[in-house]
Amino acid sequence: MSPRKEIIDWKTIFFSALSAVFLITTALFLENKILIFGLFSIYILIYILYGVYYHIANKDLTLKKTIEYVLIGFILFYMIKLLLIN
Amino acid sequence: MNLLKYLFIPHKNNNYRAKILHIDFMAIMLFILVVLNFTLIKLQNTNVIYAFKNQITVEQLLYYTNKARQENNLPPLKLNDQLSQAAQLKADDMFQKNYWSHYAPDGKSPWDFILKTGYQYEYAGENLARSFYFAKDVVSAWMNSESHRANILKKEYTEVGFAVKEGVLQGEPTTLVVQMFAKPILATNQQDYQPNQAIPQEQTTNQKVLSVENKPAINLKFITFETTLIYLIMLSVVLVIDYIAAVKTNLIRNTSHNMISFIFSLTILIGIIMAVKGKIL
Numbered sequence: 001m002s003p004r005k006e007i008i009d010w011k012t013i014f015f016s017a018l019s020a021v022f023l024i025t026t027a028l029f030l031e032n033k034i035l036i037f038g039l040f041s042i043y044i045l046i047y048i049l050y051g052v053y054y055h056i057a058n059k060d061l062t063l064k065k066t067i068e069y070v071l072i073g074f075i076l077f078y079m080i081k082l083l084l085i086n
Numbered sequence: 087m088n089l090l091k092y093l094f095i096p097h098k099n100n101n102y103r104a105k106i107l108h109i110d111f112m113a114i115m116l117f118i119l120v121v122l123n124f125t126l127i128k129l130q131n132t133n134v135i136y137a138f139k140n141q142i143t144v145e146q147l148l149y150y151t152n153k154a155r156q157e158n159n160l161p162p163l164k165l166n167d168q169l170s171q172a173a174q175l176k177a178d179d180m181f182q183k184n185y186w187s188h189y190a191p192d193g194k195s196p197w198d199f200i201l202k203t204g205y206q207y208e209y210a211g212e213n214l215a216r217s218f219y220f221a222k223d224v225v226s227a228w229m230n231s232e233s234h235r236a237n238i239l240k241k242e243y244t245e246v247g248f249a250v251k252e253g254v255l256q257g258e259p260t261t262l263v264v265q266m267f268a269k270p271i272l273a274t275n276q277q278d279y280q281p282n283q284a285i286p287q288e289q290t291t292n293q294k295v296l297s298v299e300n301k302p303a304i305n306l307k308f309i310t311f312e313t314t315l316i317y318l319i320m321l322s323v324v325l326v327i328d329y330i331a332a333v334k335t336n337l338i339r340n341t342s343h344n345m346i347s348f349i350f351s352l353t354i355l356i357g358i359i360m361a362v363k364g365k366i367l
Contacts, residue, residue, distance in 0.1 A: 013345050020353035027357050032258045033217070036361045040354060047350040054343055064109065068342040071112040075321075076354050078119035079314045082126070083358050085259075 012054060019046070037084045041077060048073040094324050096331045103341060104328045106321065115317070122310055142261060144170070144248045146221030151238055151246065151265070154229055158239050163267070168205040169247025173264040175199045176212070177251040180264075184256060186367060188212055200266060207268040209242045214367040215263040216255065219311070224263050227366045234366055243267040318358075322351045 023043050030036050051069035055061035096102045105111055144165070152162035176199045185191055196212040213234050218224045228234035237243075249264040329344035331337070 009343070009345065012343065013349065016346055016349035020349055020356075023353055024357055024360065027360060032256065033361060034258055036357070040357060043350070043353070047346070051342055051346050054346060062340055064340060065342045067109055068107075068112070069347070071109060071116055072321075072342075072347050072351070075112060075116050075119060076318075076351060078116065078123055079318055080354060080358060082119065082123060082310055082314050084361055 016050075019043075033084050037080060040080050040084075044073045044077050044080075047076075094320075094327060096328050096337070102332070102335075102337050102339060104324045106324055107328055107341075107344075119314075126310065142218065142221045142224065142250050142263060144250060147224065147248045147250070147263065147265065148246065150222055150225035154225060154238055160239060160241055161244075163243060163246040166205070166245035166247050166268070168203040169200065169245055169266045169268055170249060171203045171247070172196075172199040172205065173247045173249035173266045174251070175202060176266070177249040177262050177264045180262060181251065181253040181255060186214075186216065186256060186365075188214065188367065196266065200268060205268065206271040208271045209240070209267075209269040211237045211240065211243065211267040213237055213265040213267075215265075216365050216367075217258070217260045218263065219261075224366075228265075231366055237265075237267055240267065242269050244269045315355075315358075318351065318355050322348055322355060325351065 023039065027036050027039055030039065048069045052061065052066055055065055091097065092100050093105045096104055100108070106115075148163070148165055155162055176196060179190055179194065179199070180186070183191055189195055197207075197210055200207060200210055213228050215224045215227060218227070225238075228238055245268050247266045247268075249262075251262050251264075253260070253262065255262060325344045325348040329348065332339065332344070
């Protein structure tokens with residue numbers, strides 16, 4: 001049940017892009033890097049949760065997929081930390 | 087070539103998924119990032135981790151400022167200790183009173199700092215910048231702003247002073263750059279002393295442009311900055327390549343949704359690029 005064909009899921013692409021526009025617009029109004037870092041951290045958490053939710057909705061969630069989202073999420077988190085805070 | 091294909095292109099040898107998207111590879115990358123993060127923190131002797139300490143120096147600022155002037159057929163500015171002291175006083179005041187403005191909340195002007203050092207000026211001006219990582223970017227940002235550019239290229243100015251100070255301004259760890267321009271009042275002019283002030287402003291002298299060869303040979307923070315950005319771009323590109331390859335070849339596999347990860351990574355990338363931009367005043 002877990003393996004699946006890669007398909008172009010326009011609905012997911014649209015909502016992900018919409019959230020991206022929202023995030024970048026919000027970040028533009030924030031002058032403080034700490035606040036921007038906080039905003040991006042929340043965004044990463046949403047990314048992980050959304051990724052997992054996507055597969056739950058498609059009934060094809062596996063541990064491997066969850067780990068992939070968590071790993072990418074943490075990589076992005078540390079990158080933001082290195083670039084914005086350190 | 088085979089290694090590149092193995093890392094970036096899905097095919098038989100990497101189980102039809104770019105290697106850098108494999109869990110083991112990502113785990114290694116995460117480990118490296120965590121180690122880098124702790125190393126950088128360890129390298130700092132302060133309680134607050136400031137952005138890219140020591141990347142901006144007075145010598146570099148002077149070099150790029152005078153380079154801009156020479157490109158516009160103007161004589162270079164001479165570094166003046168009193169003006170540098172005035173710039174330092176201004177930077178200290180900004181951190182102490184926590185403001186980002188040419189004028190202090192108590193009404194103190196940039197000229198007050200210059201006069202405090204005993205410097206008598208005929209013309210004077212000030213440029214400010216914060217949260218930049220490199221001296222070249224500071225001067226470029228000033229040159230792209232009409233009023234700051236007018237200061238840098240003002241033919242009346244003959245001397246300049248700089249202060250680069252790190253601290254927490256308005257709740258944000260930052261590197262603050264203060265540039266003070268002036269033309270000293272000539273002894274013969276002192277009777278009709280009427281200073282001209284501008285925010286921001288200029289200079290003149292026959293000093294040669296300093297060469298900026300004193301950049302650190304290896305800067306861990308700079309390398310980290312570049313490497314992190316490159317990896318983020320690489321990750322975004324590979325996610326797209328992997329996705330297209332999987333769609334085109336009708337691959338069936340047990341992986342996360344690439345497009346979700348791609349859009350989120352791209353957003354973070356754009357956000358970071360926007361956020362690391364400094365501000366000028």
